[in-house]
Amino acid sequence: MLVKPEKVYRDKEDIEEFNRASEIVARKRSAISFIFECSFLSEIAARRGKIKALESVAGMLTELTKEQIKIFEEAVRRRPLFG
Numbered sequence: 001m002l003v004k005p006e007k008v009y010r011d012k013e014d015i016e017e018f019n020r021a022s023e024i025v026a027r028k029r030s031a032i033s034f035i036f037e038c039s040f041l042s043e044i045a046a047r048r049g050k051i052k053a054l055e056s057v058a059g060m061l062t063e064l065t066k067e068q069i070k071i072f073e074e075a076v077r078r079r080p081l082f083g
Contacts, residue, residue, distance in 0.1 A: 061069065 061072070064072065
């Protein structure tokens with residue numbers, strides 16, 4: 001997307017210079033958008049991994065005896081969840 005000129009240009013060289021500057025701005029905006037998108041996707045992947053770990057733990061908990069669950073709960077209280 002090119003920026004519309006806000007002043008009257010005197011000649012063809014002024015217009016070409018403006019167009020080059022507009023293209024540079026557009027490329028930089030595109031690069032910044034790409035960086036933010038990659039960061040967002042990376043965050044989603046990290047959260048997805050944590051969710052899968054929680055699902056695995058939940059699946060294992062259904063197979064534990066009451067004594068094993070008590071031991072597990074005591075161990076979990078002593079440690080941060082995702083630290």
